[in-house]
Amino acid sequence: MRRFGYYWKEGLRNIFKHGFMSIAAIAIMVACLILTGTVTLIAYNIDLSIVDLQQSNEIVVWIDENLTTREAKDLQPQFEKISNIATVEFEDRDVALEKYREELGADASILEDYNSSNNPLRNSYILTLKDSTQAEETISDIEMIEGVANVRADEAVISKLIQIQHVFNIVALAMVVGLAVISIFIISNTVKLAMFARREEISIQKMVGATNWFIRWPFVIEGMIIGLVAGGLAFLAEWGLYTELYSVAGGVIPYFEILPFESLKWLVLAVFAGAGALFGIGGSVTSIRKFMDV
Structure with missing residues (x-):
């Protein structure tokens, strides 16, 4: 338990020690999550609407x-x-x-x-x-x-609806993959900076017999915390953005059903928090593997 507390303490210290990079990483991850979330939610709503249109055809x-x-x-x-x-x-x-x-x-x-x-x-x-x-x-x-x-x-109409559905699914998947790579890259560079600043301390830890995971855990937790904070902020921003989109699209696109955010909020929160933590840990692990000679 004491060691676990040490990991969290060091992880938080790394975040505050490199405040500018941490803020930059959080800001970029928030932007990535909002873009990814918005595209995915739009694609999800269009997918549902197309299914309804197909069934009503x-x-x-x-x-x-x-x-x-x-x-x-x-x-x-x-x-x-x-x-x-x-x-x-x-x-x-x-x-x-x-x-x-x-x-x-x-x-x-x-x-x-x-x-x-x-x-x-x-x-x-x-x-x-x-x-x-x-x-x-x-x-x-x-x-x-x-x-x-x-x-x-109307087989031609059915075929066209299916094509539109496939296009939106492919675009959403491409956006998710691309923005995930960007997020991991940003976190990786942030953690790499923290490791470079503590390279002498890390060398001493290794010399006195510290295990690789003992050295890794603070950086993994740093990435996870950055990801969770970014996920929480992105969720709040997405809530406001989606609510505005819902009110606008409801009158402009009457043939497409837009689900209210209240029916999706817990799912969106879980996905944003999970994705943020996963990208943060992924970025940290990627950076550690490249930096440490293990």
Whole structure:
């Protein structure tokens, strides 16, 4: 326990001894975490919205006109058996005709000669998918059901949504990796400066038999503390930035759902604190390995 207290004391001493470098390291890590967090949160919200759009992208299945309404309804269990179909909704052709009249409004008179006996519309099903990447296979399964006359699906729209989703995921991943490397590099240089300033003390410690980890731990703790402080400050800044983005985007982009920060704050705090500590420890370990002849 006494040795553990020594590690923390020395780690904190290193931070205050090189105040400017420590502040610079914290500031740069905060900037990196905010950039990474903002890009990741935006990508996450876009990803959720795209998934919602994909699932709301309906497939309309027209039923053979030779089948009665009752026979058409009896096909529903066959659609439900297809694993990738999320929802199945039957639309009676007579109900569809009435809806069409309502949509036409003042022009509904053009349909006055049509009724249930000579309805030009067909019974149909409106389907949504669980996974839009499997749209083609699912449409093939639908077309194989006896009684299906035609299937209408906006496959081009589905494909474009999937492409957008992939692009944002790749950009977010690239940003996370790039900014993580920058953070580790900054911490590494900060710890390296502390080790260089204490090179004579380190040499004496090694001469009197101090283990490598006894020498390493204060610097590891220094990096971890810098990372945790940066993570906490980045969390507070991200909270304000995301809240502002939420209020702006909510009115400008109505088709995309932006999750409120309250539903994400504990996850963001845990990730920022964990990432900050990990980057700090990673930077310290990298610097120690290069500096010490062990």
